Amino acid sequence: MLAVTLEGLKRDLSADQLERCIGEAREQVTDVVQDIQALSHRLHSPKLELLGLAAAASSFCKEFSNRQNVEIDFRSTDFPKNLAEAISLCLYRVLQEALQNAAKHSGSRQFQVSLSSGTNEIELTVTDSGVGFAPSEAIKWQGLGLTNMKERLKLVDGELSIDSQLQRGTTVHARVPLTPKTRAAKAGE
Numbered sequence: 001m002l003a004v005t006l007e008g009l010k011r012d013l014s015a016d017q018l019e020r021c022i023g024e025a026r027e028q029v030t031d032v033v034q035d036i037q038a039l040s041h042r043l044h045s046p047k048l049e050l051l052g053l054a055a056a057a058s059s060f061c062k063e064f065s066n067r068q069n070v071e072i073d074f075r076s077t078d079f080p081k082n083l084a085e086a087i088s089l090c091l092y093r094v095l096q097e098a099l100q101n102a103a104k105h106s107g108s109r110q111f112q113v114s115l116s117s118g119t120n121e122i123e124l125t126v127t128d129s130g131v132g133f134a135p136s137e138a139i140k141w142q143g144l145g146l147t148n149m150k151e152r153l154k155l156v157d158g159e160l161s162i163d164s165q166l167q168r169g170t171t172v173h174a175r176v177p178l179t180p181k182t183r184a185a186k187a188g189e
Contacts, residue, residue, distance in 0.1 A: 106130025
């Protein structure tokens with residue numbers, strides 16, 4: 001679309017038409033930049049590597065909140081600093097997917113995210129108070145988002161559960177043992 005808009009600038013245009021075309025091109029460039037930034041964060045977050053999961057998740061929630069114009073109440077408690085890289089990346093990706101799904105499908109503009117650890121596991125919870133859905137029906141039309149979250153969690157011996165009721169919102173629970181046997185480790189045995 002941007003190329004077509006820029007190609008249109010080669011024609012003889014009135015000042016008003018030229019101004020409108022340039023404005024459209026500017027908006028399209030802004031959209032492309034935002035899409036590239038979002039894609040970059042989805043592929044790899046340097047904050048995750050440098051600051052750890054809790055700080056990276058908090059930062060992602062703030063950025064997502066600003067980008068999507070939603071409110072996110074993020075809480076993190078009793079979090080280990082030396083978490084395995086595979087677990088950190090898995091939970092970070094699940095957080096991204098869960099928030100994107102919630103923003104897209106829930107109809108809610110307020111979300112709660114909590115990240116906590118017990119003695120044996122890490123838990124990520126993403127909650128909205130939106131339209132919800134019937135989990136039995138979701139199995140029939142399960143999109144790639146839920147499948148991706150489940151498959152990611154399997155790689156670190158984690159589990160995904162979804163609590164949802166129509167008009168009562170949805171809660172996504174991701175649990176991962178602190179010392180998982182990843183598939184890579186299993187392959188080496």
